[in-house]
Amino acid sequence: MDNLLAQGVELAIFGMGTVFVFLALLIAATKTMSAIVLRFEPEVVSPTPDAGAHNGSALDQGRIVAIISAAITQHRNKNKQ
Amino acid sequence: MDNLLAQGVELAIFGMGTVFVFLALLIAATKTMSAIVLRFEPEVVSPTPDAGAHNGSALDQGRIVAIISAAITQHRNKNKQ
Amino acid sequence: MDNLLAQGVELAIFGMGTVFVFLALLIAATKTMSAIVLRFEPEVVSPTPDAGAHNGSALDQGRIVAIISAAITQHRNKNKQ
Amino acid sequence: MSRLLELWQTTGIVQMTLPQLLMIAIGLLLLYLAIKKGFEPLLLIPIGFGGILANIPGVDIAVGDGILHQFYVMGLETGVFPLLIFMGVGAMTDFGPLLANPKTLLLGAAAQFGIFSTLLGALYLTDIGVFNFTLQQAAAIGIIGGADGPTAIYVAGILAPEMLGAIAVAAYSYMALVPLIQPPIMRALTTVEERKITMVQLREVSQTEKIIFPLLLLILVALVIPSAAPLLGMFCFGNLMKESGVVTRLSDTAQNALINIVTILLGLSVGSKLGADQFLVSSTLGILSLGMVAFSIGTATGVLMAKLMNVFSVHKVNPLIGAAGVSAVPMAARVANKVGLEANPNNFLLMHAMGPNVAGVIGSAVAAGVLLQFAGG
Amino acid sequence: MSRLLELWQTTGIVQMTLPQLLMIAIGLLLLYLAIKKGFEPLLLIPIGFGGILANIPGVDIAVGDGILHQFYVMGLETGVFPLLIFMGVGAMTDFGPLLANPKTLLLGAAAQFGIFSTLLGALYLTDIGVFNFTLQQAAAIGIIGGADGPTAIYVAGILAPEMLGAIAVAAYSYMALVPLIQPPIMRALTTVEERKITMVQLREVSQTEKIIFPLLLLILVALVIPSAAPLLGMFCFGNLMKESGVVTRLSDTAQNALINIVTILLGLSVGSKLGADQFLVSSTLGILSLGMVAFSIGTATGVLMAKLMNVFSVHKVNPLIGAAGVSAVPMAARVANKVGLEANPNNFLLMHAMGPNVAGVIGSAVAAGVLLQFAGG
Amino acid sequence: MSRLLELWQTTGIVQMTLPQLLMIAIGLLLLYLAIKKGFEPLLLIPIGFGGILANIPGVDIAVGDGILHQFYVMGLETGVFPLLIFMGVGAMTDFGPLLANPKTLLLGAAAQFGIFSTLLGALYLTDIGVFNFTLQQAAAIGIIGGADGPTAIYVAGILAPEMLGAIAVAAYSYMALVPLIQPPIMRALTTVEERKITMVQLREVSQTEKIIFPLLLLILVALVIPSAAPLLGMFCFGNLMKESGVVTRLSDTAQNALINIVTILLGLSVGSKLGADQFLVSSTLGILSLGMVAFSIGTATGVLMAKLMNVFSVHKVNPLIGAAGVSAVPMAARVANKVGLEANPNNFLLMHAMGPNVAGVIGSAVAAGVLLQFAGG
Numbered sequence A, B, C: 001m002d003n004l005l006a007q008g009v010e011l012a013i014f015g016m017g018t019v020f021v022f023l024a025l026l027i028a029a030t031k032t033m034s035a036i037v038l039r040f041e042p043e044v045v046s047p048t049p050d051a052g053a054h055n056g057s058a059l060d061q062g063r064i065v066a067i068i069s070a071a072i073t074q075h076r077n078k079n080k081q
Numbered sequence D, E, F: 001m002s003r004l005l006e007l008w009q010t011t012g013i014v015q016m017t018l019p020q021l022l023m024i025a026i027g028l029l030l031l032y033l034a035i036k037k038g039f040e041p042l043l044l045i046p047i048g049f050g051g052i053l054a055n056i057p058g059v060d061i062a063v064g065d066g067i068l069h070q071f072y073v074m075g076l077e078t079g080v081f082p083l084l085i086f087m088g089v090g091a092m093t094d095f096g097p098l099l100a101n102p103k104t105l106l107l108g109a110a111a112q113f114g115i116f117s118t119l120l121g122a123l124y125l126t127d128i129g130v131f132n133f134t135l136q137q138a139a140a141i142g143i144i145g146g147a148d149g150p151t152a153i154y155v156a157g158i159l160a161p162e163m164l165g166a167i168a169v170a171a172y173s174y175m176a177l178v179p180l181i182q183p184p185i186m187r188a189l190t191t192v193e194e195r196k197i198t199m200v201q202l203r204e205v206s207q208t209e210k211i212i213f214p215l216l217l218l219i220l221v222a223l224v225i226p227s228a229a230p231l232l233g234m235f236c237f238g239n240l241m242k243e244s245g246v247v248t249r250l251s252d253t254a255q256n257a258l259i260n261i262v263t264i265l266l267g268l269s270v271g272s273k274l275g276a277d278q279f280l281v282s283s284t285l286g287i288l289s290l291g292m293v294a295f296s297i298g299t300a301t302g303v304l305m306a307k308l309m310n311v312f313s314v315h316k317v318n319p320l321i322g323a324a325g326v327s328a329v330p331m332a333a334r335v336a337n338k339v340g341l342e343a344n345p346n347n348f349l350l351m352h353a354m355g356p357n358v359a360g361v362i363g364s365a366v367a368a369g370v371l372l373q374f375a376g377g
């Protein structure tokens, strides 16, 4: 029984620790993200919702295939080793 | 086969009996309920729908615990016997 | 492997064939249907949506029972043979 | 070339049997009646369309891994679909007229005589060798007389799933035919004087009564006939959500998105039981005929009970509203109103008939409980 | 006559046991509190009604093939219902106030102390022999302190399904009681001067930040505490649908039809665990008492953390908003606002309290992940 | 301390593999394209997000008892989700332009050449050893050329579930890219004079024709190609609900709440197939390349068929509307309209292109039936 209580203490310590570490990391990440966004996008811009217009360019399409190819190549190389 | 018909007759009698007894009881219960409600609440009051306001009092909270405790105590006593 | 390619060629031929035959039949059926509808209903009539009114006649009811009876009789006769 | 022949063998033209073709015609007829004649389209369109899909040869739609069979297994074998529909109907039901005049509950009781007399009729026809129904099947046929779609489907799904298609088709067709079936019976059993009876104005009912009533009904069900608790429990739950006034968003969803989704899936599931092999059997004729008898007897006993009540009561009841006791909400109440107006153009019976109308729903759910208890075990 | 006796034996009057009757009374009490006192009616009406249905004897509703048991198996044993609700809640959540003042995330962390101290309390009571909880059960009780209904139900469904009914009832009851539980604690731990602190106006947050935040949160979860990913993943998904602005129809459905349907089914499923045999056990008293303790400790540690932050920080935080860190969205934020107005009638804390309030949802989901990781294995 | 190490071992930082990280990046890319570039966001947001969830290590989300795997088993293994979406699409489809000019159905036939030539291409690449596709896999890749999401998912789910993720991503990405892929092909295959052709005004279509058409289509399917009946049956059912005008509430639900709920669940289910092990394989490159080829060929054959029809026909067809025969409703029709306006600013082809556009849906569903019939057995 005492063992159970010990497990509980351990769980409580690691639990609160994880919660604090996680939320502290989230604070840091959020501040960094906001700083980056606000640098590139100084004014608050409201997006056009449900934009029907298509803005895709040929680049996008190339980009998908390129990124996926790269990923696959890397994956295969890794598996070979 | 005749037996089946006899079962059917029995089922019909008990069935209609149950339906009538049930609805007669429901009439009595409904009349009693309405009489009680109308005594305590003579005027027709329309409730405020989706009331966001919370009207709970400390009493309510005590009441839950009290009723549940009583129920559990009674249940345990009964099981002991 | 070559066999697989042969299967593919066959599937492609039959597939495109079926698609064309099907849609050609659909053209014919659609034109026939439209011709019939337009003969009996020369003007474009917009129906009253969600018609609550019931227009059923005693005939309809007779018709259901009659058609289903006929169907069952035929089915039973066929099964006897 | 042999491949082309093989292709030809897979077509429906080759594989379709005459009974399947006939069932497709029946499906088209149901769609015609639903669309052009206004026969309960909310159910008969999915059922009729599902019936057509169920008779397409060479592909699993209503059997095996087919989607309609999956819907059937998911919602009808389990009873989930009719119970969710009952919840939605509960959320749409106003017990006000019933609470204002509770004695009309007796009219809802009397109209259930149609259920039990039809059960006896089915067993009698078995006894004399015309049909061959079991007690379970007879009970499932009888419930058509309850004039309540989800109740009929729920009971048939448990007692006689092999007859579910025919029973559902009969129940909804006859509910649509209430304006044709009932008036002659109503006129035959009443005098013009009786049909002219005007009833006292219904009192206003308080919200508190409306909130308590579904709970009262539930508790009475729990005490008297627990086997009716799944049906009436879901019904009362829907009604409580509505009347409580504090969960409007749940009540709205139960009355709209949820009941609509379930109606589509339930209709298609019922349609999956319209396969030629299951539907084109002689018992279907029995089901269709006996179902009609059940409706007629229920109408008659409702009217007669109203006349009987008038013998003992000071406030007279117009016997026409007794016919509304079969349920078929709200069609039967409208019919009572219409026949009443023929006799007395100033006598609006609609609200008076809503009491027995919803009482009929309760009555047939209780009858369903008895049938499930004694024939289901 | 023997048949009549048999009929009598099937009634609830004969079959009902006293514990069942008591549970029905408890169900009616929950409905009363929900309808008349406004206690979380969206959940407590289905739970209370389901609890009544679960205690009707002689018919399978909450067991076997009964509909409530089917809902339970379909949605609670699988975790699908609470996760879909979490998605809908995500689609209703505005992270704006949190993004404007990210340090309030720490308040949402501190308030989770209620979870872990209650876990310890449950194990201590086991150690001294008052109760007999396993580690899993203690963890499930602790999560009540997270003040987040779907998280509590999700965790309890995995770690201690036998206690699910009591845990859900406790969680929602105490969430409804937040306006009574929290203010005395908040006043006891703060001076009037502290309660008068006005906070700096929140900056406007751009749409891009709001779109990126749920993805940032998800990736951090994936890197740090993957076992919280089902809960927080669905939450972030709902939020992304809303903030992206390009799938309005999906976001609307997630916030309305879908969450309403799932709420009805989840509530009934939870109610199915209120059978007398499962609920009327001594551990229920422990759950109810410890749950209250958990709420109180979480409130206290939230407030104390805010005071601690003020020691190190230039922009002072009103410690009242620390109490909102327990979540109980949006009740706890409203309470913080109300208590703040008592001290300073011009100090509106509501928007400031929304930051810790949603931080509390994240915090308790992370805590749930830890519990599932270490107690679930 | 060893316990702390154990905790560290459970983090994603330790457990995440490089392929999983790459897949998370691909998921984020899909979200970026959906949100910022407007690439079919209704599907690509749930798919992309589901893809991220599927690559979080150390927790079951897309496998085992994980929620995405449950959605997959429930809706994709059974075919229920794509069929319900097809029903909703049917309820949103207007066959009016097709009925006014039925010969445009041939354009919808011609564009399916993309499906079958891609199937051959996949088998040829297998023959020369570049890839290693089975007949089933080749068929599932070909169906990308149908430019119809639910059809592609339905067919891939049956014939090649291991490729479902890549096929769905390809299908929706290329549908989004239609405005880039099609115009160069359309311009290359037509002269300016051809692109200037104005078409005769479409006649008005009666409601009766619109009601009968889905039934006619269904019966033709039943007679000719029953294996297409699940897809086209659900499509016609949705359309009949809409056109009948008597079940507005069912039709509205099919077009809104139901299709939205299913879209969310289907998208997440598809995303669950984007696990690194399944997606980062060489065949994915083949799928992406061949899918692009399929779209291009379908566009070309649609245009060429229109030119062929003009040889025999009095009322000339603008060959640009042939490109709309690939389906990709309504994007391809809009593209035809836009390219037409470049040549003749007063020539609005949109309504004329809607005929081949919906014909393309029928055509690819028929092609799917053939593939399921001959490759599925």
Ligand code: NA
Pocket (backbone or CB within 6 Å): D145, D146, D147, D148, D325, D326, D327, D328, D360, D361, D362, D363, D364, D365
């Ligand atoms: Na009835």
Ligand code: NA
Pocket (backbone or CB within 6 Å): E145, E146, E147, E148, E325, E326, E327, E328, E360, E361, E362, E363, E364, E365
């Ligand atoms: Na919380």
Ligand code: NA
Pocket (backbone or CB within 6 Å): F145, F146, F147, F148, F325, F326, F327, F328, F360, F361, F362, F363, F364, F365
């Ligand atoms: Na297509």
